[in-house]
Each structure stands twice: as C-alpha cells, then as structure tokens.
Amino acid sequence: MPRNALFIAAFDSQLKWCGRIRDEFAGRGYECRVVVPDVRSALSAQQIADAGFDRVDSMNWSNLLDVAVHSDVVVCGLSGPITKGFSVELADRRRAAGVVGPVLITGWVGVIIEKITAGYLDRCGSDIVAVNSVADFDHFSTVGDRLGLPADNLVLTGLPFLSPRPQPQRTGPIRRVLFADQPTVPGREVERRYVYQKLVDYAYEHPDREVILKPRHRPGEDTFHKMLYHPEAVLAGIEQPANFKIDYTPIGEVLDSIDLMITMSSTACLEALDRGCRVALVLDLGIHERYGNQVFLDSGLLRTFDAIGADQLGTPEPSFLDSYFFDRDRTSTAIIADRADELVAAGTRPSHTAWETDYLRSAAAFHRETSAGPGGGRPNGQHSLVALRRRMVRHGPVKGVLAQASVSLLPPILNRSLRNLIRNGRTL
Template sequence: MKESTVTNPAATALVLVAYDSQLRWAAGVGAELASRGWDCRYAAPSDVRSFVTPELERELGVRLERAPWAELVRRAAGADVLVLALQGPLTSRFVQDVAADAGHADGGRDGIRPVVVTGWVGVIVEKLVAGYLERFASDVVAVNSREDLRTFRAAGAQLGLPTDNLMLSGLPLLPGRPAAPRRGPVRTVLFADQPAVPASRADRSYLYGRLVEHARRHPERRVLVKPRHRPDEDPFRTARHHPAELLAGDDLPPNLELVYEPFPELLRSVDVVLTVSSTAGLEAVGAGVRTVFVADLGVHESLGNHVLLPSGLVRTLDVLEGPDAELPEPDPAWLRDWFVGDDDPRPPARRIVDRVAELADVPPAGRPFARTTATPAFRARVALAGHRPGPVSAVVPALPGRRRQGVRGRVLLACHAVLPSGWQDWPLVDRLRRA
C-alpha cells in the first residue's frame, strides 16, 4: 500500500493516556504522526487516576500535560486527530463526551472533526468482546493480532455494527517481523515482573524463590528481576507484593539483581526472558530473545497465560535446567498472528497513521465514526451512561449535565484521594469485599 502523508503544518493531534503502558503504545503512533507534520500533543486527564513516570517521558521524548477531563473534551473536539490509549471504559466515555460536545451525541450526520483512533496497549487477557464494544465507535480501531481481528469482525457482524473501521495494525511495540532468534549459551536470564500477576503473596514468593534457587545453582549466570515500577511509585496496577519487599532480608546470591532500566535496553544484553503473561514477552520474541511464559503456577484466566498457549512458549522454570537446545521455539502460526508484516512490511504505527491520513481527507460525515455513532448500540451506551453510574463514573468525577455519582463512586474517589497506594489489598478491605 502506498504511504499517505500530511503536509499541512497546522494539523493537530491530541493523544490521551493515563499510564506508562498506554504512553508506550501511544508514543509510537504519535511519533509517526509528528513525522508527517501533525502537531502532536500528549495529555492525561488530571481528574482521573493516572501515573506516568518522568523517566518514561524522557525516554520517549514526550511532554505529558495534565488537564481536566472537560478541558480535554473541548480540545479534542477541535483537533484533527484524537488518539485514545485510555482504558476501555474511559475511551467509551470520552468518545461519548466528545460527540456530545460537538452536538452529535446521537451520531449526528455531520460527524465530528477529529479522526478518532483507538486500540489495545497489549495482549487482551479478558473482556475481549466487551473491550471491542468500548472502542467500536471510532474511525480506526487498531487491532493487534489476526485472531483478535477475526473475533471482532464476527462480533460486529452479529451485532449489526460497521466493521470497516477495524484494521490489522499489529502492536506498535512490535516490529512487523520478529528478529532472527539468538542462539548461544545462557548467560543472563531476565524475569519481567508484573504488578498484579500473580496476585497472592504466597504465589509471588514462590516465583521469586525459584529465581533465587536458579541463581544459586547457576553462579555463572546473571538472574535479573525487572519490576514494572519502583516500590514507592503508584501506577495503575500497583504491585501488591513488590519483589523488593519479598526479597528484603534474604541472603540473596550475588548474581541475582533487581533492575529498573528500560526494558528495550535490557533486551539488548539478555539471553532469556521469563514472564507469566506480560506483553514484555512479545517484545522479547520480537527482538529475537528466547522467551518462556512461566507456567509454574498453572495456566489460568487469573494469570492471563491461557491466551498464550498457542505460542508454544508456556513452560515451567524447569526448562532452564536443561541444555539450551531444549528452550522452546515459538509456534510459527502464533508468530504470524502477532507479527503481521508478512503481508505488509510497514511497521504497525505507520499502518495506523497511513489510515489516519487517508481519513483526514474524507469529510467527517463520510468517516466510520459517523456510521458507528449512528447505530442503536452507540445510542444505548449514551443512554445507559446518563442513567446510572458505571465503571467510568466511579473514577471520573461527574461532569456538568451528568447525573451525580452514587455513594459507592464517591467513597471510591475519597479512598483513592486520601489513602496510601495498595489500600485495596488491606485485610479489612478484602473482608468487606467478600462480605
């Protein structure tokens, strides 16, 4: 496909994120937009819980502004491109509010000005169809894998939704094709930790203990543990039992380290990446690094590794004890599902922006957004959002003209505001949750 370009220096793009993983996804799209001439601005809603580290902003070369939700809705309605890397419920709410601000809450025939882009920042482990329905009302729904695309097309057809806005882009964190697999002896093993997987202290202690044992048995190897964030940081998925906490006081072998360098930098020097179900595993495969999705705790929806079975890389840590040749190889069909460059060599971000550039030349009334927001499904979502507090209104303060939040929503907001991070996991809260 011929690459589309934009030469209008006045074209503007607003990119909305709330967390590190979302900024990583969005920055690839934003960089491609900027290379085509769009004035690309990044922002996070200041009245929604969010966390992006200054280190990541510097690493990606972006400046993230914080502004109130209502102000960002106003700016979005006047932008030429709107990229929503927010969680699904927030994405759905924001699209509804932008449409309402432009006077087209019911999918008016004139549409809205910006080309609206939505997508997923990693592997979808839950809410597959629900997540699609939170994003379907947009001009470009960027889909990460062929299997997801088949699922969304089938769901859209069964629900009577236009599906011409679905595009197989591939995950912008990944190359179009994976690098050639690296070979050779295993000298450095990296465990890519996840904040909430596994959830229990006992399971996390077990995994860290296995890594400590491996480091002791193999003093010739470096064993690195890469937490998602530092103990004193407060991201979206705060680690319930941080490895620095669980390993504190232990007599650790000198070849085991906690590291906080950017993951792409670490990939340059490691030989094997271990993770339970993190998107970091896909990044490692893309970089040609041997990868294992750890199955010592089983395969379960709560771990997110059930969706990775087709990879052929789900194994227990015992696989590290055998010869290097016994490390698993990714299944070719799974590689084709996630690395979509065989049919089209363009990188994922370029595919997305090429489509955006095409739609920028189409009058708003002729874009997919105008058709998707004219559907009964969209009108029902707007009506429901105005009728009762939902998952979005529990974290987004009530906006002008919106129904006041219920008691539960206000209590949750107050807890987030005054209690320290991790309050959701206090024993008292857990007992109340089960009551």
Template sequence: MDSAPQRRATLLVAYDSQYKWARQIGRALERQDVGVTYVICSDFRHSISDAQIGEVAPHEVPVLRDRDELLDDLLDSDIVVFGIQGPLTSNLTAELVQHAQRTGRDLPVTVTGWVGVIIEKIVAGYLERFTSDVVAVNSRADLRTFEATANSLGLPTDNLLLSGLPLLSAHRLPLRENPIKTVMFADQPTVPKTLAERTYLYQRLADYARAHPDRRVILKPRHRPDEDTFHRMSKHPEILLEGMELPSNLEVDYTPVSDMLNEIDLMLTVSSTAALEALGHGIRTAFVLDLGIHERLGNQIFTDSGLLRTFDQLIADDVGEPAEGFVDDYFLEKTAAPVDLIAERASELVGVPAADRPSRSAIDTDYFAGVIAVRAFREDQRRGGAASGLKAGVQKANKQIRVQFDNSLRSRAKALALVVLPVSWLDRTRRKVWNAKRSQHPTGQTKQASAARFSSTDKPTN
C-alpha cells in the same frame, strides 16, 4: 525554513505504559507531518513520574487538562489517540460525541488500541472502543473475536485495522543460537497477585541463578518502589527479596526492556507483553508454567505458543521453540511497522468528511444509542431526577427483603428453641411475654379483644 505542521493530533495518556505506546504512534504521526501533543486528563487517576517520562521522551512532558478544557481541545484536533484504558475511552468518546452535537462541530479522527497483549476482557474492551475511526488490532486472533462480535451486534467492521502490537517491528528476527549468558525475568505488578505466589517465583528465579552461576540473571520490576502504574502492585519485588538469601549473579535492574534487548539471551515471564517484544528481536522466550494456566494469570492465551515451561525445565535448558501458528498470529510480516500503519490510516481519514468516516456508522448503531441512554439514565439518577423513583422502589424492595429475612431468622430461632431448651423454661418465658402485653392495656384487654370489640360494635351494616 520548514513550515509548521498543518494538522494536529492529541494523544491521551495516564500511565507510563500508555505514554510509551502513544509516543510510538506520535512519532509515526510526526513522520506524516502531524504536530502532536500528549495530554493527561487531571480528572482521571494518573501517574507518570519524571523518570518514566525521561525513559520515553525527556523533552516532551505531557500537559494537564481538566475535563471541560479537554473536550474543546479534542474537537480542535484533527486526530485524537486514546491511550487510556477502555472504560475511560468509552466514557470520554460518548462525552465527545455529545459535545460535538451540542456545539455543531465535527468530530476528529479517533484512534484506539491496546497497550499490550489482551489477556482479559477482550470483548468488553472492544465494545469500549468500537466507535473509533481506527481500532488498532494486535493479532489475528483478536481480529477474529472482534469481527464475530461486531457481526452479531450489527456493528461496522471497517474501522478494524490489523496493525499488530505497536511495540513490534515490521519483521521478526530469526531466533538466536548463541550460548545463554544473560537471562531476564519480566515481572508484572499484579500477576500473580498473591504474596505467596510472587515469593515462590522469586525463589525459583534464585534457584535458576544458583543452577547457572555463570549466567547473569536479571529481575526486571515493572516500576520502581515509589512509582505507580495502572495495575497496582501490593508488594514490590525489592521488599519481598529483602528476606531471601540471593546468589551473587541475581540482580534487580530498572533499565527499560527495549534498551536491553541486544544483551538478553533468554526472556522469562508469566504473561508480560515483553515476551513478544523479545521474540520479535530473536530472543529465546518462555512463559513460566509453575503456577498453572489460569485467566487470573493471563497465560491462557499462550497455551498454543509452544513456550510454556516450568522452572525445572528451564534449569535443564529445555526452552522450546515458538509454534508457527502462534508466531503468525502476532507477527504479521507487513510492509510497514504497526505504528506506521496506524498513523497512515489516521492521516488518510483526516481528508475524509466526518459524515463518511467509520465512526459515523458506529455512532448511528442501536448499540451506541443504548450506551448513550444508559449514560443519561445514570446522570439523571445521580442528580435525583426521574430515575430517583426507581431508586426509591429499589430501596423499598430491599427493605421488604430485610423484613422477610428478619422474620425468617425469628422463625428459625423459635424452632431451635423448641428443640434445645427445657419446656418449663419456655413456659415461664411465654407467661412473662403475655403479662407484659396485658400491662400495656389499662383495661386488661389484649389487642385481640380490642379487635373483636371493633368488629362487633363498629362494623357498618348494609
């Protein structure tokens, strides 16, 4: 009978894409004889449906932990994999470091990475993860950015592991040359965001289907209408398609992309990571260019891919081939799959004393000291401590700004009145104001007269 694993890993997730990413690393850790547990922090926004769990690992349901339970649970682990988003990873890492210092315990080996291709906040995302023992890097371009950032800030770089995207295999398959029979459009919840642009893409996909009636055209939404993801969708594709006249060969399918890779001949998307997954399996791929190149679309990182195409080009079967430099950036052709490289590095570090791990040198940097100082300040301010003095000062400054703004508005109103109102009307208004002020003083004296009386009779003499 096999003995139970001696080492234990906790993998933190909040959404289905994070669970899928963590599950792949978890399987690799299991191959390293590490027992794994998937955990959702109940204090964080989260959403993983039963159907989404079933698609990834139906017999491994993540457990819920509140924040206090979680910190102790993490310190009991040998390895912690942060599958959650960057800001939560940064906050929880800082809390874990402080909790370990308070309790006199060693930190576990920590692993962070990115669920998909990084299309925004690349430097910010790295700095939210830099204290990890293993920062799994998806591409050579990302590695260059992280190393340059680290060098400029005096941060260590020995925790940067060029592993590649965990959903990719060790080697990319050659492009298929068979006729195109099945086409998939990988939809994204918030790319594009506007209703008009999303509707445009679906209409153009319908145009493609009409132009090629012999092809099966699949629209693959990111999730079902009753499910949630980290990136929230305002209008689900099924809702937008209700008012359209669709060709019979266009269908909506929720089967996971990974389960359909053997059937697909052409993958279309704006900037989904599914494109790289398809390329890795030798599937012809195109990034839809109709909406232009923009950071809000996330397709600015694909300008050198050789795969940007408009729907008119795609209808004409002008698909293109991936540029060599782009392929080399993401497909590293290493001896092991990305998830195995991550698991092997984490397992190795378990045997290294906590004081000698990469995270220790990252925690000892001035940059991390600043992170902790800001956290302490915000907590003190939230509790109404010493920082509340600054808060009061800010409120006073804001009040002064409002008064100045109000005075400025009154001055402008007066100037406008002199230009557009009759002089006789202004004279009558001035007399009314003057009489109102006089009525407030029983003696008939104005404030100016009162001030003059004070200065003449009560002014102290030398």
C-alpha cells in the same frame, strides 16, 4: 495550517504506546500534544522520560473534550471503560458543535489477556480501532457482525513496537537471563514469593549466568494495575547470590544482550521474540485467566521452572508468531497514520455510522444515565441526586441517606466501615 494530533494517556504503558504513534504523526508535520486527564493516573518524571517525552500536560475532563472535538486526530490510550465514556461524550460534543470531529484512534497497549470482547466493545465507537493480532482481528470482526456493528473502523496494525518479522532466535550459550515482572500477575504474595524464590534458585544453579529481575516499576511509582507486593519488599531478607540482581533499566534497552526472557504473561515476551531472545512462560502456577497465560496456550513457550532450569526451552509455534508478526509492507504506526490521513482528507468518520447502530445507541444512553465520574454525562449535583434516590429505594430512607453520605463525604476507610454497618442492618 498544520494538522494537529492530541494524545491521551494516564499511565506509563499507555504513554509508551502513544509515544510510538506520536513519532509517526510528528514526522508527518502534525502538531502533537500529550495530555493526562483528571482520571486515575500516575506518571513519575522517570516514567515520562522512559516513554520518550520531556513533559506532558494535565487537563480536566471537560476541557479535554473541548480540545479534542476541534482536533484533527485524537489518539486515546486510556483503559477500555474510560475510553468508552470518552467516545460517548466526544460524539455528543461533536453533534452539539455541528462539526465532523476528530479521527478518534483507540487500541490496546499490549497483549489482551482479559476482557477481550468487552475491550473491543469499549472501543468500537472510534474511527480507527488499531488491532494487535490476526486472532484478535478475527474475533472482533465476528463480535461486530453479531451486533450489527460496521467493520470499517477495524484496522489490523500490529503492536507499534513490533516489527513485521522477528529476528532469528539466538542459539548460543545462555549468559544473561531476564525475568519481566508484572504488577499483578501473579496477584497473591505467596505466589510472588514462590516465583521470585525460583528465580533466586535458578541463579544459584547457574552461577555462570547473570539473572536479572526487572520490576514493572520502581517502589513508590504506579501503573495502571496496582502492584501490592514489590519484588524488593518480597525478597527482603532472602539471601541472594552475586549473579542475581534487581534492575530497572527499560527492557527495550537491554534485549539485545539477553539470551533468555522468563515471564508469566507480559507483552515483553513479544518484544523479546522480536529481538531474537529465547522465551519461557512460567507454567508452575497453572493456566488461569487471572495469570493471563491462557492466551499463550498455543505459543509453544509454556514451561515449568524445572524445565527452564534444565534448558528444556520451547520454540514459538509458527501460527502464534504469524498472528502477531504478520506480513505487511509498512510499520504499525504508518498503517495507523495512513488511515488517519485518509479520513482527515476525506472528511469521513466511520464512527458516525457506528453510533447509529442499535447497540451503540443503547450503550451511549446507558452511559449517560448511569455514569457518575469523569466521562459521566450529568452534572455532579444531578449525579448525586440520582444516586441518592437509587440508594433510598434499595436501603430505605434512613440507610439510603447514610449510604450516600458515606460515598460523598467520608474517606475510603470510614466509607467501608459505614457500608458494612448498613449492609449488616446495624444502627450507628
């Protein structure tokens, strides 16, 4: 009987990450199924197609756990907190069913620009934590050691869409320039308007170059990070030169023809370096965690628009490249699948030991006691009673009941209004 692998994703970036790994397992004869759980998700037909899939299945949380616990391999591409809830409840289901359970694989779908430690701890209850860089691996190993967590589930794999060694950087004239946009970086409208205007100005200054703005998604589509100010809306009414355009072609399909990629902190910069593109990371707004560019301080690629316009571009620091493009004799996905095959065949699961540590036992207990959404440990009615008691203690009997009612019964806009009234001590 062929082995089976379950892939879980909710957004396009997660689906693309799962897709690369799915191709590896499918090539080894696994029966593969891709599922979108009933958590916050958004996948348009075009996003599904761009990720290389014909279709995906939808499934409620409880059924997903039932299917997962009897799978050979589960690849979870969900965000950290949801992955943590999934791993807690999968461990509970596995114990209740008296089975060894699947090999649970987790990781990051791109460069980690925030919650680096928290993200690892959300995933440390899995059997394979696929780590993207040497720097991340060293950090996670240190954190795990401090908390008494076993390290045998940490696997240095690299990102699935990167090769072991990038192509030489192109040196010819710059003819095509691509700006890789991000949904929430920068987050404020005035910041986005500034960046987009600088791109338009660059196009005017270099009429012999094609300047392409690649939005993260089309208007009406969604990603894990919600975009509030789409470039089409921000640039509406701003005069643009003939050599400037907005284009939605997937980045992977155009990189071979791009001479320079500009971005704030997108993982796409690594894809560009891999394909030999020159890269500039925008420095005009400063260095800040909300831009994610603090992780690129050692890259050698941070530049102002003035420097970019003058073609004063950097070259990547060797140590930065070596962290993401480290020597290995296999692809990233082969490293992941080889380890999974080994664990399936042996019937061993590193996560079983991890769940016996003080840290994960307490983390699991806290999740079961407090979680109230998909991935929560209590039935919905029990969640509501616990939440009601908590709000009554905090606000008093009358306001506590009103606060619980606002969460349970009212739409968000009325919910916010009622919470404000309760917080300010007013009566309805």
